[in-house]
Amino acid sequence: MNKRWLMIGAVVVVIILCGVIFSRGKKPEIEANNSSASAVQDLYKKAKAFQDNNELVKAKDTYQQLMTNYPDYEDMENVQHNIEALNLNIIFSNVESPKNVVYEVQSGDTLGKLAKKYATTVELIKKKNNINSDVIRLGQKLHIWTGKFNILVDKSQNILILKDEDQVVKVYDVATGANNITPVGDFKIVNKLVDPVWFKAGAVIPPESPQNVLGTRWLGFDIPGYGIHGTVEPEKMRQQVTAGCVRMRNEEVEELYSLVPVGTPVKIVN
Numbered sequence: 001m002n003k004r005w006l007m008i009g010a011v012v013v014v015i016i017l018c019g020v021i022f023s024r025g026k027k028p029e030i031e032a033n034n035s036s037a038s039a040v041q042d043l044y045k046k047a048k049a050f051q052d053n054n055e056l057v058k059a060k061d062t063y064q065q066l067m068t069n070y071p072d073y074e075d076m077e078n079v080q081h082n083i084e085a086l087n088l089n090i091i092f093s094n095v096e097s098p099k100n101v102v103y104e105v106q107s108g109d110t111l112g113k114l115a116k117k118y119a120t121t122v123e124l125i126k127k128k129n130n131i132n133s134d135v136i137r138l139g140q141k142l143h144i145w146t147g148k149f150n151i152l153v154d155k156s157q158n159i160l161i162l163k164d165e166d167q168v169v170k171v172y173d174v175a176t177g178a179n180n181i182t183p184v185g186d187f188k189i190v191n192k193l194v195d196p197v198w199f200k201a202g203a204v205i206p207p208e209s210p211q212n213v214l215g216t217r218w219l220g221f222d223i224p225g226y227g228i229h230g231t232v233e234p235e236k237m238r239q240q241v242t243a244g245c246v247r248m249r250n251e252e253v254e255e256l257y258s259l260v261p262v263g264t265p266v267k268i269v270n
Contacts (some may be wrong), residue, residue: 055084056089103143128142151177158237158239159238174237189263226245229247
């Protein structure tokens with residue numbers, strides 16, 4: 001009997017030792033995972049605190065750090081949405097930013113002249129400074145955005161990416177040409193229209209007509225007949241359904257219109 005129990009005891013000891021060795025082998029991985037999760041949550045809370053305190057640039061930088069260091073974070077889509085919202089808040093507001101300058105109005109200045117000087121738009125200057133009038137005063141101090149926008153349209157995903165140099169500002173859903181007919185290549189915006197008239201096979205369709213497919217804004221390319229415009233069919237985003245142009249939801253094309261000036265580069269890829 002004693003011999004039998006000794007054998008059982010030996011087996012138990014071996015099992016215990018194996019379990020200890022196994023658990024020791026797994027422990028660092030578990031601790032590393034816990035440490036990583038804790039670091040992610042700390043960064044997220046830090047970014048949210050900056051955001052709630054209206055420290056927009058710090059909040060964006062912290063979210064960006066989270067995205068860069070922890071690309072597998074399960075709620076990355078929400079982080080991306082937060083970064084996009086912060087990007088636009090920074091651009092449209094007068095918070096301090098490396099690309100936000102303060103300009104004192106001189107004699108002879110107009111909003112149009114300042115927009116051309118800084119390669120921006122009148123709409124953005126007005127929104128950034130919370131002014132409704134086109135009249136500016138001598139000595140008035142205006143916040144002006146100096147970033148350089150460019151646009152990338154990816155037909156394979158039906159998305160439009162607005163960038164400030166190499167940095168993504170915002171990603172929009174779009175619709176592109178049926179049967180992949182939207183042209184690819186490098187273009188630029190050469191004209192912009194509010195509530196555009198649609199000239200269709202000799203017919204003139206006014207902006208108020210429900211048959212006018214151009215929506216509320218037009219940003220024309222340096223290739224005749226093609227551009228970015230609004231839509232009367234917002235439910236058809238992320239599809240290839242247009243006659244070749246890039247369609248956006250009206251509220252989003254209005255946002256884009258206010259941001260990008262004539263001359264903005266546009267790249268379209270398959």
